[in-house]
Amino acid sequence: MRKLLSLAALIVPAAALAEAPPADPLGSPMWAHHAGKLFGGAPVMFDPQVKVDLPMLAENQHVLPVTVDARALGKVTRIVIFADLNPIPIAVEYTPLAAHAFVATRIKLDQRTPVRAAVLTADGVWHVAGAWVDAAGGGCSAPPLSRVRGDWADHLGELRGAVWHGADGARVRLSLRHPMDTGLVENIAAYNIEQVTIADAQGALLARMVVHGSVSEDPAFTLMLAPVTSGDLAVRARDTGGMEFSGSLSAASGPRIAAATLR
Template sequence: MAAALAWLPRARADQPAVRGIDRTEGDSLGTLQWPDLRREFIGEGAVAFSDRVRVRVPETADDPLNVPVMVDARGLAADGVRIRLIRVVVDRNPIRHVVDFEPLRSLPVLSLRLKLEQASPVRALVQAEDGAWHVAGAWVQAAGGGCTVAGSSRTDGSWSRTLNQVRARLFDNVIEGSRRLRVQVMHPMDTGLVAGIPAFHVERLALLDAAGQPWWRLALREPVSENPSLGFELPLSLSGPLRLRGQDNNGNPIDAVLTA
């Protein structure tokens, strides 16, 4: 999957205008990190700051180890933009890359919790099928330290008894026309920034239907919170048994059957 995500074609110079777009090259959030972020995570592709992508975060992070974030790119999809990838990054984290989400046949909506080292913008970089990037973000105030302290399961040693166990639940009528899937994977999600504890995190997940076809794929990085709690919006047409498969960066498998 990493190889597939690495191929990012450039946008066409004649790409059509999309409603809600600011095509200026300046950073809508005004941080000094934006030029580096753009070079690292977007490259030379066309970039537009868009109000058709929503990033929902708390104004202040009471717990920097568990900051809730929701990215909703349905506004772009409603304008006819086909979405290839949703990338979440944090400007001022020591590890800025959080997740890469390929919606595939699910809705372009993702919720998660992440670690925040200090007050920072949280950004969604949304890549369309034509290669263009649509960017949105929001500031979160935080006392900090979320990336450089151990989580509770690492501290008390309980992580080894529950490693890669999966909890899941489906909800109806949360967003009209879809079903919400909440998934939790038990894992310490160590950043590697705590003395004596190497990086250890869930690396990839995919939701498969009964035919083995993926409905979404997710690549996770160290800043995702301990025991990742993830939310997805699935079409009502999805039925039958579902399977969550993946692994962590040490090769430990994740495999669970979910009932739709």
């Protein structure tokens, strides 16, 4: 019995082995909660090498530009953009497969909140940076303009985009027409783009995103891909209603506006 008790004392629950997240320099009341859900006990550090470019004040709480540049970290496997005090905290989960650790988009803010990027490197460490953003509020709980105008269905899934080539790769900007309903507006159910992928002419995936309802109406993304010199880039998206959208961008002669096809 003594041996069994000694062995039991040596068994440490897995949760106890998880690393506690570091103290939050922004002093957010929701940091510990989000860190526990997002990082699952993995090592976390606040890192100035993660550059998060955003305004200090949201002039329009429905459209806050956020740019994350984590190229200084080397090999990155995942980037998560989230706002601590939003009712839908996570906006984008980005996997740069054959792409640089760079993503820009626009999100909604429901109140004053920290906006952050969490970047997972190949060694299993999360690198976090961000800042407080002042906002009037209501960005997640007001109907999108296309709902107010009533023309959202006429343009659903329309794709626009272009490619610019540089010495270190191709900068791709694309946008999709979609109301991106949060489900927080009375009588309007949640309905949003939930996945976007970019592949090369041979079908190999270059980048993948999981998108949430806190991304702005008509979501737009800017990515930095590895050098692409020939063929078209295939853009595909799926929304929570099961609709799938696809289009192509010329990788050889950009910039060019892309025509969308709906299937």
